[in-house]
Amino acid sequence: MTNQLTGGGAVTRATTSFYEEYDTLTLAQRLLGYELVHESPEGTTAGIIVETEGYLTGDPACHAYRRKTQRNAAMFGPAGTVYVYQIYGMYYCLNVVTGPEEVGEAVLIRALQPTEGIDLMAMRRSEAAGRLFDPATRNGLRDLCNGPGKLVIAMGITQPAHNFSSLETGTLAIRGPVLTGFDMVTTTRIGITQGADLPYRYYVKGNRFVSKW
DNA sequence: GATCAGATGGTCT
């Protein structure tokens, strides 16, 4: 049995040097086409990253804009750290920490194109929403991970298990690239009021798994 | 397709 995270062939797990190599906005763009993978006790789930947003220091929409607090502490960790935070009292969002340590920048993962463990994703989404998600229906597959809160549920990502964890050594990883040769769209970010005019959102052009196009 | 209200609770002022 091959190691899912490190990969058996040309597609390999990204290491810390990958996250350190690029500034936040460049990494937000480069992560498109890479695959997010979670090896959990229930099984492995994975999906191609098709939509991201960058959050920078000096950016009023960034959680680290004011100062380091208990909530945003993971953002100040080294590049390649996972930052999971709760929003609206009921959902969680996944970020890849970027930039130098103690700076506080990150890339929000907003949507995935499911590739592995689709039944498990559907089961998790069904349980969380209290209704049945059937990936075989017209939009069923698309509804699993086309939003930051949704993909966290489908992937089985939790704050206690993954906040502060390392994408290089933890159960959550990024591998790839698995999708190349696509066009990218740059737009303003979604769901924010501060810094709403900044063009820090990126997605794979024409990809139907993006949250909003 | 679009738009809108409600759910729901931690975090920071």
Add this chain to the structure above:
DNA sequence: GACCATCTGATCA
């Protein structure tokens, strides 16, 4: 006490 990096179902079209 106000503010959210959201999702869902209802309603209108």
